[in-house]
Amino acid sequence: MIERSSLFDFVTYAVMVLGLVIIITPFWIVLVAASLSLPEVARVPLTLWPSSHLMENLSAAWSRADLGPKLVNTLIVAAGVTIGKITIAALSAFSIVFFNYRARMLCFWLIFLTLMLPLEVRIVPTYSIAANALLPFQTLLDATGITSLIEAIAGIRIELNWNLLNSYTGLILPLIATATGTFLYRQFFMTIPDELVEASKMDGSGPMRFFFEVLIPLSRTNMLALATIMFVSSWNQYLWPLLVTTDRPNYGTVVMELKALIPAQNGTPDWNVTMAGALLVMLPPLLVVAFMQRWFVRGLITKDK
Amino acid sequence: MERRAHYRNRILPWLLIAPQLILVLVFFYWPTSQALYWAFTLEQAWGGGNEWVGFDNFMGVFGDGRYWSTVGRSAVYAISATAISMGIALVLALFVDRGLKGTKLFQSVFIWPYALAAPVVGVAFRFIFSPQAGMIGSLNRIWPGIWDPATNGLHALIMVIISHAWLSIGYNFVFFLAALQMIPRSIAEAGAMDGARPARRMLDLQLPLIAPTTFFLLIMNIISTFTDSFGLIDTMTEGGPIGSTEVMVYKIYYDGFKSLDYSGAAAQSIVLMLIVITLTFVQFKWVERRIHYT
Known part of the structure; x- marks a missing residue:
């Protein structure tokens, strides 16, 4: 604030x-509706003050949608994708920034241009890949x-087949490639001064040691x-879980x-039960965003640059 | 800035980048090339591989009146959801940026929608907008049929657009606020010294200075109405009533997975892909020429 007004x-x-x-308001309505009994939620107009049936609605939603195992599935997938993305982004950015080989810019662009191909526009063919x-x-x-050469020589026909439908691998693997993550890491690695690289080289550390003992600790905030x-x-x-899991009871997500x-x-x-379910599903990411706000906002800002 | 100090190794860099390259080739470029292949061929009913049909699939798609109404609907959806969401987010960010006492509390709540999945918002807003229950129900008691997204196509489309706009407020707000906070304080102070009141500074100083972010968000929002709309529409209306909320992505999904018309869906995917690529490309071109004030 600059002046008083x-x-x-x-x-x-x-x-x-x-x-x-x-x-x-929408958050409040969800919370209130999740705490009402059936006659209360059907009343018009809707009460805007919570009632006392939250726990029973939560447990009704929990058992009706079988949320227990589904939460575990979602957690496995979310953790797998997050860890996978970070690992793969850090490794690729390390390769692109700290090694000098001719194809590195080509590799970077190959990864970066996938920004233009969101899952939704290529669902039909990606499904056949899965x-x-x-x-x-x-x-x-x-x-x-x-194939025909080997068949002629060894008499074996090569049939490569790896079905990803209804598996954690199928839910996780296709989502791991990340243009955004690679870009963010690359931006960060570019700010590491050359002197640091030279110093650790002089101390006799190889590239992987430099990666684990210098770069990883430095990039903790990112x-x-x-x-x-x-x-x-x-x-x-x-959309993706919807397509690759036909076996809902075992691999469905919340x-x-x-x-x-x-x-x-x-x-x-x-x-009231539906809203209780919505409450359960929205809570984990909401908590993460609320607690991590400071870092996450910084991350988004760097993404913009 | 080019880096001078490098590590020398022939194999290691390739090993490091290989996982991502393989994933990108298998799950991005291969499916894209498949989509191209399918878009220009037609699977024969009695098997025996695909037959080259040139632009027939595209002609089929473009000749379909229903497709064009989907395109028109997507455009209306994209423009109105983007305008509402960016408008609200920009106003909120401008006022939060003044940094008055207690602003932090407002700021953290304004980000919340970012955390939500489109289907969750879809389910919640379906209840909020339900003609029988909840909020709108009392209006319908007084004037029966004034609001009924289950049978009225226009109502359904408005409902989906409002939900989408609300969902993107969090994301837009974060970017607007970040851009506003990057404007050097000295510029605002100089403006104040020249006698510009806060409202005047918002219009003539801050708005032009965050123009690059506004443009970036414009593109991102339009793309998100093409992609994120799926979760909303699938939980709220499933494209209905009678196709009145069917946008391009939903039609691709429907034609590909419900009607099993891969060639038609692939041709539509290519069209959508071209739109997204064009938008992203325009965005990159803009970023290149972007003026930095800080």
């Missing part, structure tokens, strides 16, 4: 309170004639920011199960 301060608070109402992740290699072998963003986005994945809690058109309008 009580009128404008009043406007400022008024606008911020209005914004607060816009943002908080049915057999080795299909590209099989096609390559077929096209180069290696890692936290990236981890927050990645965790939220992978917890919230919807976000996709939520749809099953919506009351049927002519069924009991037990929205």
